[in-house]
Amino acid sequence: MQSFRKLALNVASKGRRRVFNQPPNRLKSMSTKEVPPGIKDVRFTIPKGIFGQPTCHTHPHLIRPEQLTCGVTQMEYRERREMLVNKLVAEVGNEHKTHVIIIPAARKQYMSDKIPYVFRQNSDFFYLTGCLEPSAVLVMVKPSQTEDFKSILFVHDKDSHAELWEGPRTGCSAAVKLFAVEEARPVESLGNFLFRTVTSSKPALVWYHHENPANPDIHPTIRDLMKETDQAFVGDPQRALHFLRVIKSPAEIELMKETCYIGSQSVNMAMACTKPGVSEHMINAIVEYSSKQAGAEHLAFPPVAAGGARATHIHYVSNNQLLDANDLILLDTGSQRWLYNSDISRTWPVSGKFSKHHRILYELVLTVQKRLIEILGEQRPALDQLFDSMCRLLGKHLQQEGIISKNVDGSELLGKAYRLCPHHVSHYLGLDVHDTPLVRRNVPVKANMIVTVEPGIYIRPDDESVPPEFRGVGIRVEDDVLITDSEPAVLTESCVKEVHDIEAIVGKHSL
Ligand code: GLY
Numbered sequence: 096m097q098s099f100r101k102l103a104l105n106v107a108s109k110g111r112r113r114v115f116n117q118p119p120n121r122l123k124s125m126s127t128k129e130v131p132p133g134i135k136d137v138r139f140t141i142p143k144g145i146f147g148q149p150t151c152h153t154h155p156h157l158i159r160p161e162q163l164t165c166g167v168t169q170m171e172y173r174e175r176r177e178m179l180v181n182k183l184v185a186e187v188g189n190e191h192k193t194h195v196i197i198i199p200a201a202r203k204q205y206m207s208d209k210i211p212y213v214f215r216q217n218s219d220f221f222y223l224t225g226c227l228e229p230s231a232v233l234v235m236v237k238p239s240q241t242e243d244f245k246s247i248l249f250v251h252d253k254d255s256h257a258e259l260w261e262g263p264r265t266g267c268s269a270a271v272k273l274f275a276v277e278e279a280r281p282v283e284s285l286g287n288f289l290f291r292t293v294t295s296s297k298p299a300l301v302w303y304h305h306e307n308p309a310n311p312d313i314h315p316t317i318r319d320l321m322k323e324t325d326q327a328f329v330g331d332p333q334r335a336l337h338f339l340r341v342i343k344s345p346a347e348i349e350l351m352k353e354t355c356y357i358g359s360q361s362v363n364m365a366m367a368c369t370k371p372g373v374s375e376h377m378i379n380a381i382v383e384y385s386s387k388q389a390g391a392e393h394l395a396f397p398p399v400a401a402g403g404a405r406a407t408h409i410h411y412v413s414n415n416q417l418l419d420a421n422d423l424i425l426l427d428t429g430s431q432r433w434l435y436n437s438d439i440s441r442t443w444p445v446s447g448k449f450s451k452h453h454r455i456l457y458e459l460v461l462t463v464q465k466r467l468i469e470i471l472g473e474q475r476p477a478l479d480q481l482f483d484s485m486c487r488l489l490g491k492h493l494q495q496e497g498i499i500s501k502n503v504d505g506s507e508l509l510g511k512a513y514r515l516c517p518h519h520v521s522h523y524l525g526l527d528v529h530d531t532p533l534v535r536r537n538v539p540v541k542a543n544m545i546v547t548v549e550p551g552i553y554i555r556p557d558d559e560s561v562p563p564e565f566r567g568v569g570i571r572v573e574d575d576v577l578i579t580d581s582e583p584a585v586l587t588e589s590c591v592k593e594v595h596d597i598e599a600i601v602g603k604h605s606l
């Protein structure tokens with residue numbers, strides 16, 4: 096039987112352009128028996144055994160030899176920890192104090208009594224450890240007047256009863272080798288360890304993100320520690336960490352290419368399966384199936400699949416109506432692969448053919464979106480500046496089409512454009528969909544950042560300031576863009592967006 100992914104590629108190849116490119120190499124080769132050799136790191140090896148997460152030995156179809164998680168070596172995780180420690184020490188400029196940096200994992204979440212949600216690791220913790228276990232804690236201790244620091248990972252130790260229910264754990268003794276840390280200890284000993292470390296090395300500088308803690312269960316332990324040792328937090332490690340995370344490594348860029356390819360193909364498939372009478376729920380199911388089948392753990396977020404005027408509600412996620420032949424559908428979806436996210440929006444006609452007025456609006460948004468991607472390359476603006484450019488461009492084009500009055504200009508015109516697109520045009524993208532929120536959007540973009548470009552227009556059915564033929568429509572076009580030293584690279588370029596490509600694909604696949 097032809098796989099769903101192959102079908103997606105075949106359907107897509109009916110279009111006319113290079114946009115239907117080939118999948119990234121790993122997505123091709125990992126589905127075969129032939130696993131190419133990984134980069135051998137002589138200092139660390141992945142131990143053999145059954146642990147609390149997949150390894151290259153137990154899951155060779157997911158992880159290549161010598162990598163701790165898909166695409167990322169133990170060495171890279173160690174380097175990330177070292178970069179963070181150096182950055183924090185440099186921030187306070189004091190070599191005469193011991194630094195203690197505490198980064199908790201996420202805890203399990205429950206949908207109802209004893210029924211867990213699928214576990215999602217805290218991105219900051221994962222970035223530094225590659226560890227997928229709930230309620231673990233990374234502590235990094237850098238004593239005064241030394242260059243070296245120690246990473247201590249607190250994990251749930253082996254417990255045959257708990258493992259009978261929940262599956263295998265890595266346990267302390269294997270965790271040292273698997274995660275290439277200096278020590279691993281049971282989570283229950285965290286409080287005592289911190290107390291001893293802080294009191295024996297006073298004055299110690301304790302770094303911990305204490306607002307919105309990643310794991311509220313360990314928060315009291317750390318708060319009590321600070322009280323009992325009469326310490327104050329020196330600072331929050333998260334800001335420095337997000338400045339590291341916002342610049343992607345070559346391994347992360349490969350993962351982002353993969354998740355963007357998977358997300359793009361899932362949207363192409365949704366277009367191909369669109370017909371009048373199909374439900375928004377089915378469109379949701381198609382992108383979820385297509386993404387998982389192609390190598391995603393799950394979707395990056397609950398998708399918006401909104402027909403007609405429902406697309407004017409930016410966070411519409413009910414997805415419970417049927418699609419009407421006279422409407423456009425707006426889909427905002429993304430896949431998550433090894434915790435890396437894509438984030439894609441496309442809008443297309445349910446019938447497969449744009450009406451005159453839908454086409455005018457769609458081409459307007461598409462023109463603005465393509466110009467904004469060029470501006471990213473030409474000017475390396477901050478994302479907030481890109482937002483100003485979006486308002487200016489939308490205002491100009493909406494005036495040209497007679498949708499905004501020609502009698503307004505300046506800030507009034509920008510205000511009217513903003514009213515029709517009340518969300519930001521861009522955010523950073525990576526381990527989180529709205530990635531690295533502590534990096535503000537007023538810093539110029541740099542090579543190896545990945546950002547979205549997502550202008551839209553949303554015209555309510557009762558918006559009497561707009562000619563009636565344009566009302567009741569929501570349109571967004573969103574791509575994921577890698578900033579490089581030369582042209583920006585659109586990682587979602589295999590997702591169709593030109594009018595003729597959309598019209599060539601919509602409705603061409605029967606479920
Ligand atoms: N899907 C969320 C966003 O586009 O920001």
Ligand code: MN
Binds near residue numbers: 522547573
């Ligand atoms: Mn987005």
Ligand code: MN
Binds near residue numbers: 427428439440573
């Ligand atoms: Mn989106």
